[in-house]
Amino acid sequence: MRIIVPMAGRGSRLRPHTLTIPKPLIPIAGKPIVQRLVEDIAGVLEEAVEEVAFIIKDDFGAEIEEKLLKVAKDLGAKGTIYYQDKPLGTGHAIMCAKDSLEGPCVVAYADTLFKADFNLDKTADSVIWVKQVKDPQAYGVVELNEAKEITGLVEKPQDFVSDLAVIGIYYFKDAGVLKKELQGVLDNNIIHGGEYQINDGIKAMMEKGMRFVPGKVDEWMDCGNKDVTVETNSRMLDFLHADGENLVSANITSENSEIIEPCYIGDGVVLKNATVGPNVSIGDGTHIENTTVKNSLIQTNAIVKNANLENAMIGNHATFNGQFTDVSIGDYSALK
Known part of the structure; x- marks a missing residue:
């Protein structure tokens, strides 16, 4: 199992705290966000993680890279650093790590934390982590069929599609298929808002009949700005204290x-x-x-x-x- 972590953004909404370190290394309850994220993913997967690949900007510096490699090492995994030289979207970021896109893997954006207790459906071609929300119009949501399989992704729907928001964590049974479809997105210059998006690769997989299912999380915690980061710190402390x-x-x-x-x-x-x-x-x-x-x-x-x-x-x-x-x-x- 591999974990792919796109994290090239500096986190402008969390300035001044991200002027000296990238947002995923801001500590929450004593651990960097990205460390908590990959540890929690490994706990849900209940299997050994072979590699953690971090996609960063090339100006993060050697000290930051060493900290990221230690996060992987502490999980007993190989750490790999890739660089995204231009902010060209989620699909582009993931393809910067194309050499690691093979076999089963999880793609997780390093600006969110979650709490979940569920069995990952590894018979599916992909699992998309979701959280039930009160205002689905503010999020990207999944569309489900009667079998509770994901048949579509809709960004900020004006009409009700579902109340299950995509939190930015995905499992792929074979990341090589995702790589192939995202390469098609790049080759055909499929752009939304000036960026290449992971959703276009996922939709191409759906069109070929691949089975996507939701993985529901109990808690979804953001670290987007100072106020929500402080709130997330408080919530994480509560969870950890309750766990003894x-x-x-x-x-x-x-x-x-x-x-x-x-x-x-x-x-x-x-x-x-x-x-x-x-x-x-x-x-x-x-x-x-x-x-x-x-x-x-x-x-x-x-x-x-x-x-x-x-x-x-x-x-x-x-x-x-x-x-x-x-x-x-x-x-x-x-x-x-």
């Missing part, structure tokens, strides 16, 4: 402070006269003093003093000293 995971490092210093679960607190964190939680993630080496913080995400080696924070997101090596609450401060910034 201990998310507070034993290697912290706490003086006259209170931790209200669920929280993730990394190694070397110093808490002094602080109330932390609920739903707070704090990265390694961060110092928090004379501060109350809840429903927030603070990354590594930050300094936060004299603050009352809620719905906040503070980057790596940032310094914040003040009485603001709903803040978004990028890496290496300082407000004193």
